[in-house]
Amino acid sequence: MLRVINAFKTSNEVEVKLFIEYFTNINMAKKFEFLEHTGDVKFRAYGKNVGEVFQNCALAVSSVFSRNGEINETGKKEFVLSENNYESLLYQFIEELIYLFDVDAFVVSRAEVKLTEENGKITAYVLVYGDDASNYSDLDAIKAPTYAEMYIKRLNNKKWEAQVVVDV
Amino acid sequence: MKIQKISENVYEIPKEGKMNVPVRIFASEKILKSIEKDKTLLQAKNMAEMPGVVKWVVVLPDAHQGYGACIGGVSAYDLKKGVVSPGQTGYDINCGVRLLVSDIKLVDFMKKRKDIMKSLGKDIPSGVGVKSGFSFSPKEIDLVLKNGVKWAFEKGFATKEDVSNIEDEGCIADADYSKVSARAKGRGMHQLGSLGAGNHFMEIGVVEEIYDKKTAKVFGIDCVGKVTFLIHSGSRGLGHQVASDHIKKMEEEYGFDKLPDRELACAPINSELGRDYLSAMRGAANFGFVNRQLLTFSLREIIKKYFPKNSLDLVYDIAHNIIKIEKHNINGKMQDVCVHRKGATRSFGPGRLEIPLKYRKTGSPIFIPGSMGTYSYVLVGTKKAEELTFGSTAHGAGRLISRSEAARTITPAQLGKELHDKDIILESGGLKGAVDEAPSAYKDVNEVVRVSHELGIGKMVARLKPLGVVKG
Numbered sequence A: 001m002l003r004v005i006n007a008f009k010t011s012n013e014v015e016v017k018l019f020i021e022y023f024t025n026i027n028m029a030k031k032f033e034f035l036e037h038t039g040d041v042k043f044r045a046y047g048k049n050v051g052e053v054f055q056n057c058a059l060a061v062s063s064v065f066s067r068n069g070e071i072n073e074t075g076k077k078e079f080v081l082s083e084n085n086y087e088s089l090l091y092q093f094i095e096e097l098i099y100l101f102d103v104d105a106f107v108v109s110r111a112e113v114k115l116t117e118e119n120g121k122i123t124a125y126v127l128v129y130g131d132d133a134s135n136y137s138d139l140d141a142i143k144a145p146t147y148a149e150m151y152i153k154r155l156n157n158k159k160w161e162a163q164v165v166v167d168v
Numbered sequence B: 001m002k003i004q005k006i007s008e009n010v011y012e013i014p015k016e017g018k019m020n021v022p023v024r025i026f027a028s029e030k031i032l033k034s035i036e037k038d039k040t041l042l043q044a045k046n047m048a049e050m051p052g053v054v055k056w057v058v059v060l061p062d063a064h065q066g067y068g069a070c071i072g073g074v075s076a077y078d079l080k081k082g083v084v085s086p087g088q089t090g091y092d093i094n095c096g097v098r099l100l101v102s103d104i105k106l107v108d109f110m111k112k113r114k115d116i117m118k119s120l121g122k123d124i125p126s127g128v129g130v131k132s133g134f135s136f137s138p139k140e141i142d143l144v145l146k147n148g149v150k151w152a153f154e155k156g157f158a159t160k161e162d163v164s165n166i167e168d169e170g171c172i173a174d175a176d177y178s179k180v181s182a183r184a185k186g187r188g189m190h191q192l193g194s195l196g197a198g199n200h201f202m203e204i205g206v207v208e209e210i211y212d213k214k215t216a217k218v219f220g221i222d223c224v225g226k227v228t229f230l231i232h233s234g235s236r237g238l239g240h241q242v243a244s245d246h247i248k249k250m251e252e253e254y255g256f257d258k259l260p261d262r263e264l265a266c267a268p269i270n271s272e273l274g275r276d277y278l279s280a281m282r283g284a285a286n287f288g289f290v291n292r293q294l295l296t297f298s299l300r301e302i303i304k305k306y307f308p309k310n311s312l313d314l315v316y317d318i319a320h321n322i323i324k325i326e327k328h329n330i331n332g333k334m335q336d337v338c339v340h341r342k343g344a345t346r347s348f349g350p351g352r353l354e355i356p357l358k359y360r361k362t363g364s365p366i367f368i369p370g371s372m373g374t375y376s377y378v379l380v381g382t383k384k385a386e387e388l389t390f391g392s393t394a395h396g397a398g399r400l401i402s403r404s405e406a407a408r409t410i411t412p413a414q415l416g417k418e419l420h421d422k423d424i425i426l427e428s429g430g431l432k433g434a435v436d437e438a439p440s441a442y443k444d445v446n447e448v449v450r451v452s453h454e455l456g457i458g459k460m461v462a463r464l465k466p467l468g469v470v471k472g
Helices: A002-010 A013-029 A050-065 A086-104 B029-035 B040-048 B106-123 B138-147 B149-154 B160-164 B182-188 B213-219 B236-254 B272-306 B383-388 B403-409 B412-421 B431-436 B445-455
Strands: A032-035 A041-047 A075-083 A106-118 A121-132 A151-154 A160-167 B004-007 B010-013 B023-026 B057-067 B069-078 B096-105 B201-210 B226-233 B313-319 B321-330 B333-342 B365-368 B376-380 B425-427 B459-471
Touching (some): A032 A050, A050 A121, A075 A086, A086 A106, A086 A121, A086 A151, A086 B236, B029 B445, B040 B069, B057 B445, B069 B321, B096 B106, B096 B272, B096 B365, B106 B201, B106 B226, B106 B272, B106 B459, B160 B313, B182 B236, B182 B272, B213 B376, B226 B272, B226 B459, B236 B272, B272 B313, B313 B365, B321 B383, B403 B431, B445 B459
Parallel strands (some): B023 B057
Antiparallel strands (some): A151 A160, B004 B010, B057 B069, B069 B333, B096 B313, B376 B459
16 A cells, blocks of 8 residues: 555656556455355445446356356347336346346346436346357356345445345 | 244244234254344244234244245245235245155166266256257147146156156146246246256265154155155246246335335235236246156156166155145134245145145155255154144255355365265266355254254154265
8 A cells, every 4th residue: 555655656657557456456346246145145236326336236147157257258138128216127137137148048248238217217228248158167047136135325425336135 | 133942942033013923933052043143033024024924934944044035934824814925935936856766776876876977967957058958839838837747747758656746746726827927938948857056956865764664665765775866956947037027016016115125025815916926836836846857757768778677756746935825723723824935845744635645644755955965854744843834844954154155165176075085976067066055055954854853843754865966
C-alpha cells in the first residue's frame, strides 16, 4: 500500500503501473463473491448500476458452471425479459442462462445487459457470450435460481449489490 | 431461538410470534448442534408460519439449510385452509431412490468389477449437458407425464414386477400434462433416462449386515453377500422448470409480501393455481419414476453382458421430494392433509394401503444412502413415524459443510486415497466435481440412521457396503 501511495507522490512509471493494478484488482475482486451455504451455492454480485450487477451475476453463474474455470467465447445468444421488479427479473435472467445450458448445451462466459424502465416495467436486453458445453469435461449443473435470501439493493456508496442462492 | 428438549432425540421450538404451529426436531444432541450452525431452524420456523399448516413442522435427523424450506423438512396442510408451496418440496420433484437386488455372488462380481464399472461409466448417461441417448417425441413425453411407468411397461422398458414395486406403481393419478409448460418439456425431453449431476448417483453395493431377518427376507435381501444396485436421480430439468413456472405464477397471483421467505410462494390448495401446480407436479413425479426406470433398463442391459443369467429385481422405488394428499392423525382425528416432503422419505407402517401388497405386512421399504464411501441403509416404515413425523424419516446423510468449503478443504488426491483405502471404484466426469460430494462433506450416516431407529421413525433392516459408484 505504501508503494501505491508513493505512486501519487513520485509519478514513477513502475509505481503508477502498480497503482493501476492495485485498484483494478480491487475492482476485479468486487465483481462477485461466493458465500457459505450448506446445501446450495450463494453469491453476491456488485456493480455501479443494476445492469452491471446482472452482468456480474452472469459471471458468478459461469463460475458455478465451470467450477471456477474459464469458458471461451465462441458463440452468442440474445434474449429480452420484462418484469415489474428487479428480483423477478434477476430470477428470470438466471433461469434463462440455465435454460440455454440445459436445452442448447450453451454455457455462459459473460453477458452484456441493458436495462430500461417504463411505466413500472423493467426490461432487460441481454447478449450472452459463451461456448458449447461439450467442449468441457467437468462442468457443474444448476437446477434453478431461487428467491431464498435474494435481494438487489443500492448501498450507501451508491453502488448496487445483489444476493442470490441457486439450487445445485 | 428457544429450543426445548421433549424427550430423548426429540426437541421443540415452541409456537411463538407468527408461528401457527411448533417445530419438532428429531435429532440427537450431536446432530442438533450441527443443524444449529446454519439457517435450517430459521427455515423450519418460517414453514411454521404458513397458513393452514397443522400439528407441527418436522425437522429430520439429516436436516440442513435449503432454500425456502429446509432439506429434511416435512409440513402438512389442512385441505380447506392450507396452501401448496412448490419451494417446500424443491425444484427436483420426485428426486428419489430405488434399490435393485441380484443373486450375483460377490466373488463373481469382484472378478469383473473393474470392467463393469468402466462400462457403467461409459454407457450410463450422467453429468451435465449430457443427453440420455433415448429419443422420444413430444407426444411420448405427454404420455410419460400422464401414465408414468405404465408407459415404460407398454414400451418394454419395465417388467410387471417393476410396476408393482414402485410407489403408486410409478403412476400418480391426476397428473395433467397440459399443465406442464412447453419450456419444461423442452428441458426434460432429451434428459429422460439420464442420471444428472450433483449428488445423483448409481451405487453398486453388497449386503454386509442384516439387522431384521424377517423383514429383510420379504425385501429380498436376506442374505449377506448379495450384490445390490441403488439409483438416486429425479425429474431432471422438467421438474425444475415445473417448480419455477409455478412459483412465478403463484407470486404474481398471491404476492409474497406477507410470506416469511419469498421462496415459500404458495397458492391455496383449493384454488385453480393450487390444483394446476399439483397436476403438473404429479406429471413431473411420473417423469421422475420413468427416468429411474430407464436408468434401470440401461443398467440391466450392461449387467446382462457380464452376467447373462442374473436378473436385477426391483425392491422398491420411493420419492423423497414430493407432495402427497395422505390421511394422518391430526390432534386425535384421522384426516386428509397435504404433506410436503423435501429431502424426506415416506415411512409408513404395516397396513397402509399406499404400500405395495408385497410389503403391506412389514411396512414400506426405505433407503438411506450414505455419501460415497460410507454405508447405505435399508430401513422399514413404522406406525411410530405416522404418529411423529407424518410418516417420514431421513433421506440421506445430509450435508455437513458447503461445497465451497469441501473444495477448499478436501483435495481430489485425498478423496482418491480415501476411496482407494475403502476399496471403492468411482466413475465420475471429473474428480473436481466429486470432491463436492466427498464423504467428509456429509454428516455421519450411521448416526442419522441410528437416531431414526432409536426414535422408531424408520427401523434398520440391513446395511449395504458400496463397491463402486457412478457419480452424476
